[in-house]
Amino acid sequence: MGTKVMIFMLGTLTVLLILLGVYGRTMDTKMLIFTPIISVASGIFLLALYRSVANKLQGIWQQWRDTYTWSRDDLNTKALIRAFVIEVVFQRKLYRDDRLRWARHIFIYWGFVGLWIFDGIFFFFTKILNLQPRHPFHLFLDFGLDLYGGVLLLGLSVALIRAYFVRGSKGSIYNDTPAVSLLFVVTATGFFLEALRLVSVPYEPYMSWSFLGLALASALGSLNWPWASVYEVTWIFHAVIASVSIAYIPLSRMVHIFAVPLGRLLESQQEMLAVKIQSIGRGLMGK
Amino acid sequence: MEQVGFYFNEKKCTKCHACEIACKLWNNFDLGPRVRRVVKVSQGKYPAIRQINISLSCMHCGDAPCVKACPVNALSKAVVDGRVMVDTASCIGCSFCTWACPFNAPQIGTDGKMVKCHFCPDRPLGMPRPCEEVCPTGALLSGTMRELDEMARQRSAKRLISEAEPAFYVEV
Numbered sequence: 316m317g318t319k320v321m322i323f324m325l326g327t328l329t330v331l332l333i334l335l336g337v338y339g340r341t342m343d344t345k346m347l348i349f350t351p352i353i354s355v356a357s358g359i360f361l362l363a364l365y366r367s368v369a370n371k372l373q374g375i376w377q378q379w380r381d382t383y384t385w386s387r388d389d390l391n392t393k394a395l396i397r398a399f400v401i402e403v404v405f406q407r408k409l410y411r412d413d414r415l416r417w418a419r420h421i422f423i424y425w426g427f428v429g430l431w432i433f434d435g436i437f438f439f440f441t442k443i444l445n446l447q448p449r450h451p452f453h454l455f456l457d458f459g460l461d462l463y464g465g466v467l468l469l470g471l472s473v474a475l476i477r478a479y480f481v482r483g484s485k486g487s488i489y490n491d492t493p494a495v496s497l498l499f500v501v502t503a504t505g506f507f508l509e510a511l512r513l514v515s516v517p518y519e520p521y522m523s524w525s526f527l528g529l530a531l532a533s534a535l536g537s538l539n540w541p542w543a544s545v546y547e548v549t550w551i552f553h554a555v556i557a558s559v560s561i562a563y564i565p566l567s568r569m570v571h572i573f574a575v576p577l578g579r580l581l582e583s584q585q586e587m588l589a590v591k592i593q594s595i596g597r598g599l600m601g602k
Numbered sequence: 603m604e605q606v607g608f609y610f611n612e613k614k615c616t617k618c619h620a621c622e623i624a625c626k627l628w629n630n631f632d633l634g635p636r637v638r639r640v641v642k643v644s645q646g647k648y649p650a651i652r653q654i655n656i657s658l659s660c661m662h663c664g665d666a667p668c669v670k671a672c673p674v675n676a677l678s679k680a681v682v683d684g685r686v687m688v689d690t691a692s693c694i695g696c697s698f699c700t701w702a703c704p705f706n707a708p709q710i711g712t713d714g715k716m717v718k719c720h721f722c723p724d725r726p727l728g729m730p731r732p733c734e735e736v737c738p739t740g741a742l743l744s745g746t747m748r749e750l751d752e753m754a755r756q757r758s759a760k761r762l763i764s765e766a767e768p769a770f771y772v773e774v
Contacts, residue, residue: 367673375671375701378765382704412712488691488715571694574673578696588706595656595705595762596643 322365327358337442345547349554356558363565368573383590391584398583403576416489419473423498424572426467433459454524461509461527464502471499494569497560504553510535511546605684605747606721607662607769608734609754612654614741615640621657621733621742628722628732635709635717638733654774657742659719659733660707662686664767671702676716683746684769685721704764 331354338346379385401407406424409417437456440446446453478490509528514535522529535542564570617640625631625638638659645652662679666686669677676692677699679685688708693715699708700716711717721744722731731744743750750771754761759773 371671371673371698371702374667375698378667378702378704408714412714568674568692568694570673571696574694574696574698578698578701581701582697582710588700591704591706592641592658593643595658596645596654 319362323358323362326361327354330354330357345550348551352555352558356562359562360565367565367570383594391586394583395580398580402579419470422466422470426463426470429463430467433463449521454521457524461525464505465527468502471495471502475499491568494567497563501557501560504549506531508549508553511542511549514542603681603684605769607747607750609743609750609771610657611741611773614739615655616739617655620736624732624736632712634712637717637719658705660686661705661768661770667702667766668699668708671698687720688716690715704766
């Protein structure tokens with residue numbers, strides 16, 4: 316219990332301090348609302364991830380150390396790397412089982428991974444190093460964020476359409492509609508926000524790098540709405556729903572995005588599984 | 603709760619693997635995972651080596667480590683008879699249970715979901731399990747732990763020793 320509280324507190328505090336450090340002096344109403352919410356959501360995320368993945372693996376490892384003789388030399392590094400590339404990066408098991416399932420998994424997984432990487436770099440360069448919007452690297456980041464966001468949105472759309480068609484059938488055992496819907500809303504509102512940002516200012520060629528946001532902005536531009544005020548409300552909605560989804564991921568079946576790759580890596584160590592079976596003999600036949 | 607379990611007589615086992623096939627056929631399991639399998643267990647070094655065969659499946663452990671290891675609580679222990687059951691809809695196929703199990707009983711099927719012995723719930727208790735029914739030498743038996751315990755005492759069989767308290771006796 317103490318460890319869990321500590322993880323929650325540390326996670327919350329870390330995010331809070333980062334955001335206060337970056338935005339502290341220029342904090343507007345939006346950030347005042349967003350900062351505590353995302354900090355608590357991150358704390359819940361870390362705590363739930365610890366409880367459902369790290370803690371379980373720790374228990375398995377503890378049992379291993381107590382029961383079997385195993386040293387670091389027994390680790391099959393080659394098989395581990397091979398499993399990482401084939402099973403984690405390219406998800407071969409899914410490919411062999413069902414191509415459509417594989418495609419939507421690849422889109423969602425790589426959409427997510429790409430988005431998180433680009434978001435992290437974007438945050439660092441624009442908020443900490445104050446990279447200017449017209450800088451070529453900024454434009455590259457704009458492109459990457461739109462690309463991976465689009466890939467993610469495509470994967471989530473396929474998942475939702477499939478979930479609709481297989482409802483009530485045996486295929487529905489793969490559905491996690493609440494979590495997918497939540498992520499779909501987060502991603503869609505992210506694009507909507509980007510479009511609102513672009514439609515509120517006169518067009519400039521550099522905006523073309525945000526190709527999906529700009530396409531949506533062109534569609535919105537034909538409507539004569541007060542987009543600037545819509546932007547504020549959408550921003551808060553997006554921030555809150557994104558925070559909720561961050562906290563919800565490790566609490567739902569979506570935790571598989573962390574647990575399954577780890578399981579695939581464990582599976583690569585088949586020699587370790589064989590050790591367990593052979594150890595049964597110790598109890599039955601003596602030393 | 604009346605815990606159910608298995609009793610295996612190694613001396614009677616002829617390694618015919620009929621139990622594996624009966625399990626697969628009765629439950630219509632995929633080709634990949636072997637929910638029941640006859641494994642060779644060796645002890646010692648040549649020339650003083652000893653080898654026995656054991657028909658292994660889920661042992662429906664009293665303190666099942668797989669239940670504790672599941673990140674989404676897809677595994678549970680039935681209150682009535684202590685079977686360890688899996689909720690396929692909740693399973694995410696991470697295989698943490700395989701690693702937690704001292705006997706590698708849970709396996710990932712071709713559909714990406716965990717599959718393991720569920721003690722054939724479509725057969726009433728008291729009736730032999732398909733793996734037991736098909737065994738030509740009667741090496742494999744099932745029953746309540748009270749019944750199996752009594753049999754083990756008479757035949758001086760051993761209960762598999764593990765902290766997980768597996769519901770499994772072996773007569774070697």
